[in-house]
Amino acid sequence: MIEKKVKTLDGQLFISIPSSIDEITLGQVMEMQEKPSLHDMDALAILSGISLQELQNIKNSDDLLIFGDVILLLSKQLRNLYANDKIPKSITFRLPAGGKTVNVVQNLSVQPAGAFFAAREFIAEEINEHIKKYGAGDWQSTFNPSLKACCNILAQYFYCRVTGKMYNEYEVDEFAGEIKKLRVVEALPIAKHFFHYYPRLSQPKTGCLNQLLQRWKRRRESMLLKNLSISTP
Numbered sequence: 001m002i003e004k005k006v007k008t009l010d011g012q013l014f015i016s017i018p019s020s021i022d023e024i025t026l027g028q029v030m031e032m033q034e035k036p037s038l039h040d041m042d043a044l045a046i047l048s049g050i051s052l053q054e055l056q057n058i059k060n061s062d063d064l065l066i067f068g069d070v071i072l073l074l075s076k077q078l079r080n081l082y083a084n085d086k087i088p089k090s091i092t093f094r095l096p097a098g099g100k101t102v103n104v105v106q107n108l109s110v111q112p113a114g115a116f117f118a119a120r121e122f123i124a125e126e127i128n129e130h131i132k133k134y135g136a137g138d139w140q141s142t143f144n145p146s147l148k149a150c151c152n153i154l155a156q157y158f159y160c161r162v163t164g165k166m167y168n169e170y171e172v173d174e175f176a177g178e179i180k181k182l183r184v185v186e187a188l189p190i191a192k193h194f195f196h197y198y199p200r201l202s203q204p205k206t207g208c209l210n211q212l213l214q215r216w217k218r219r220r221e222s223m224l225l226k227n228l229s230i231s232t233p
Contacts (some may be wrong), residue, residue, distance in 0.1 A: 002070050006063040013054060017047040022078040025182025026187040029078065030147045042066075043071050065129075082144045086220055088187045093162050103163050106193055109139055112167040115156040122152045123195055140196060150191030154179045157194070 001023065003016040018024050024047070024174055030040055031046050044054040044067055058064065092101045111119070126149045134142060145153075155176040163175070179187065 002066065004063065004066060005093055007059045008054070009057045009059060013050065013058065015044075015048050015050060015067065016025060016043065017067060017070060018074065019073060022077075022100070022183065022185055024074070024184050025180060026147065026151060026184045027177075029081070029184045030151065030180065032078075033147055040068050040071055043075075047071070047074075069157060081188060082192070084185055084189055085192070086187050087117075087193055091182065091190070093158075093159075094181060095162070095178065100162050102158065104190060106197070112149065114167040115160065115172070118169065118172070119156045119194065121155050122149050122156070125149075128193065141160050143195070145195045148190070149195075150188060151176050152178050153191045153194055154187055156180075157190075161173055161214065 001016050002019045003014070005012055005014050007013075008202050028046055032043060035042055041052060041055055044050075045055055048055075055064075082111065087106065088104055090103050092099055124144050127143065130143050155172050155178075159165070159172045159175045160177065160179070163171075165171065
């Protein structure tokens with residue numbers, strides 16, 4: 001961490017930001033990506049947790065030069081973020097009730113059906129959107145899922161195992177807040193694995209229920225035609 005105490009118009013301010021990408025959370029990177037044009041002050045506010053208004057009241061702008069150099073270094077590391085494919089064997093959540101460490105099982109199908117099907121929808125939407133923009137030819141070589149989609153996938157994947165609760169889609173959405181607290185260098189490789197390992201999930205599938213409905217529909221149409229032929233003089 002890089003730390004410094006600076007003077008402001010109404011007192012002092014203690015600023016602390018990560019000095020390495022290993023210290024940055026998924027949520028922080030997501031917030032920076034959502035900015036249409038990210039400036040150094042915006043990045044400093046996100047990385048320090050201090051409001052932009054407070055930072056703008058610092059007396060001497062030279063006090064921020066040390067943070068500008070670190071932000072430049074971090075931006076270079078973030079550009080290579082997707083190159084990290086090392087999946088951690090376990091991951092620790094810092095919950096309000098205490099820490100919880102869970103093993104990383106590289107298989108979505110071991111999750112509850114609700115989580116699996118929700119994850120499949122996220123994967124299908126993200127991959128199909130990429131193919132729509134850039135074409136289907138060798139799409140995997142250029143595909144990088146959005147961090148928002150990664151966060152959604154991990155919320156589905158970890159919710160039941162971390163909380164010990166039954167699957168609940170509304171609570172999973174809230175649990176995404178805990179996912180954002182994970183280190184981005186741990187969270188991204190896990191999510192990326194599912195996008196690249198399950199590309200077939202992006203293909204539309206006809207489930208058993210749909211097959212039964214289609215069969216029932218055909219049978220109903222057949223019976224209707226038969227009745228019409230009988231009633232015709």
